[in-house]
Amino acid sequence: MLNSAKDQPTLISLEDVQKWYGAFHALKSISLSVRKGEKIVLCGPSGSGKSTLIRCINALETIEDGKIVVEGQVLDGSTKSIDAIRREVGMVFQSFNLFPHMTVLQNCTLAPMRVRGTSHTDAERLARKYLERVRILDQAEKYPAQLSGGQQQRVAIARALCMEPKVMLFDEPTSALDPEMVKEVLDTMIGLARDGMTMICVTHEMGFARQVADRVIFMASGEIVEEAEPEVFFKSPKHQRTKTFLGEILAHH
Amino acid sequence: MGPIGENEFFFLMQGLKWTVLLAIVGFIGGGIFGILIALLRTSKTKVARRITAGYIGVFQGTPLLMQLFVVYYGVALLGIEVNAWIAVAIAFTLHASAFLGEIWRGSIEAVPKGQTEAANALGLHYVSRMKDVILPQALKISMPATIGFLVQLIKGTSLAAIVGFIELTRAGQIISNQTYRPLLVFGIVGAIYFIICWPLSHAGSGLEKRMAKAVR
Numbered sequence: 425m426l427n428s429a430k431d432q433p434t435l436i437s438l439e440d441v442q443k444w445y446g447a448f449h450a451l452k453s454i455s456l457s458v459r460k461g462e463k464i465v466l467c468g469p470s471g472s473g474k475s476t477l478i479r480c481i482n483a484l485e486t487i488e489d490g491k492i493v494v495e496g497q498v499l500d501g502s503t504k505s506i507d508a509i510r511r512e513v514g515m516v517f518q519s520f521n522l523f524p525h526m527t528v529l530q531n532c533t534l535a536p537m538r539v540r541g542t543s544h545t546d547a548e549r550l551a552r553k554y555l556e557r558v559r560i561l562d563q564a565e566k567y568p569a570q571l572s573g574g575q576q577q578r579v580a581i582a583r584a585l586c587m588e589p590k591v592m593l594f595d596e597p598t599s600a601l602d603p604e605m606v607k608e609v610l611d612t613m614i615g616l617a618r619d620g621m622t623m624i625c626v627t628h629e630m631g632f633a634r635q636v637a638d639r640v641i642f643m644a645s646g647e648i649v650e651e652a653e654p655e656v657f658f659k660s661p662k663h664q665r666t667k668t669f670l671g672e673i674l675a676h677h
Numbered sequence: 678m679g680p681i682g683e684n685e686f687f688f689l690m691q692g693l694k695w696t697v698l699l700a701i702v703g704f705i706g707g708g709i710f711g712i713l714i715a716l717l718r719t720s721k722t723k724v725a726r727r728i729t730a731g732y733i734g735v736f737q738g739t740p741l742l743m744q745l746f747v748v749y750y751g752v753a754l755l756g757i758e759v760n761a762w763i764a765v766a767i768a769f770t771l772h773a774s775a776f777l778g779e780i781w782r783g784s785i786e787a788v789p790k791g792q793t794e795a796a797n798a799l800g801l802h803y804v805s806r807m808k809d810v811i812l813p814q815a816l817k818i819s820m821p822a823t824i825g826f827l828v829q830l831i832k833g834t835s836l837a838a839i840v841g842f843i844e845l846t847r848a849g850q851i852i853s854n855q856t857y858r859p860l861l862v863f864g865i866v867g868a869i870y871f872i873i874c875w876p877l878s879h880a881g882s883g884l885e886k887r888m889a890k891a892v893r
Contacts (some may be wrong), residue, residue: 443754480738482797482798483797484794484797484798510797510798510800511800513798514797515798517791517795517798519791519795521789521791521792521794521795522795523792523795523809523814524814525809525813525814525817534805534809534810535799535800535802536800538801538802538805538809539799539800539801539802539805580795583799584798584799585798615730647800658810675878
């Protein structure tokens, strides 16, 4: 735990969220509240609904029932509420999803210019600031395909930061990377956590969870099975499913 | 048999001029409406998707020759007097927009879904998402097929002769009738088509090879 988020206001709250894919119940009455500055690590076996959960927060997925509130804005499916929430929520994807036909710099300036109406000069200044922060400013004029996976993911983080979001969602940001590149991305994320960013990370990097998470949440079959501070979570997990999962995950780490 | 001299050659070049102009007008008009068709075809609105699917179906399912007839005589039946040039330009625009719309619909759908998701997550709206993110990538994907269609369109302009339009093929026919040298005249006409179309086809397949290599 890096700083106490206990007395901070709630930034995101999910109440009784239900999500179905046809007959498949992907999220079963999920309730979760995230305070400002809090770092949450979501883990669980594949298909447990952890990615779906964070994708519901910025409306990449629709929910069938329940309530999602981000910074006082209720996500009601209207364009207005979706816009308002997406302006405050940044997202980093497993497969980076950089725009391949744009340079690193253009990737970073597009959204501030189009969404926030930032001028080209200001957008570039902003982009350079965040590219510097993820230590990749020297690659600003290159195209994504010319960069390594780790570098691409750092650019993706900078691109999201350029919108100056209040929350960052990470959807398995290191899963598509070669082992030697995982660290550079995790270090960037740790730096971000140190600076007080509110983060929800879907990841299996338990070292990262130990180091930065305020809470670790374990999901299985669309439900939150267990949540605890990292020390408690790793030392004395309560549920059998958590124990099994941790056994599998930690066995090859 | 008459000689094929400067005058005859000049007459063929006049026909070529119309062939090229028709192809350009069809391609530009078809391009503009084709983008619209492709966007409607991939839109969220079911009605828009259905209507454009029907439009594409009609123009892909009937001969270009028939489309030329219908537009040429159809417009006249409506009581609007247009010259052959405008009627033919309209017909080619409609024809090309259906084919290009379908080609580009496929290309838009071929852009990885993650691109749309990233654009959405950044808060980009439809216009910016399409203009800045999806269409530039889709257009690149569509290049070989788009060029292939352009070649078809250039050769397809010969059908405009049926409504009295003197383009390259029709010009060749006239010269051939005057000189009684069909083999020579149509040899020349064929060569001219080839000189225009072959480099285009070649560029198209070159692009295709380069893109196949670029696939990650």
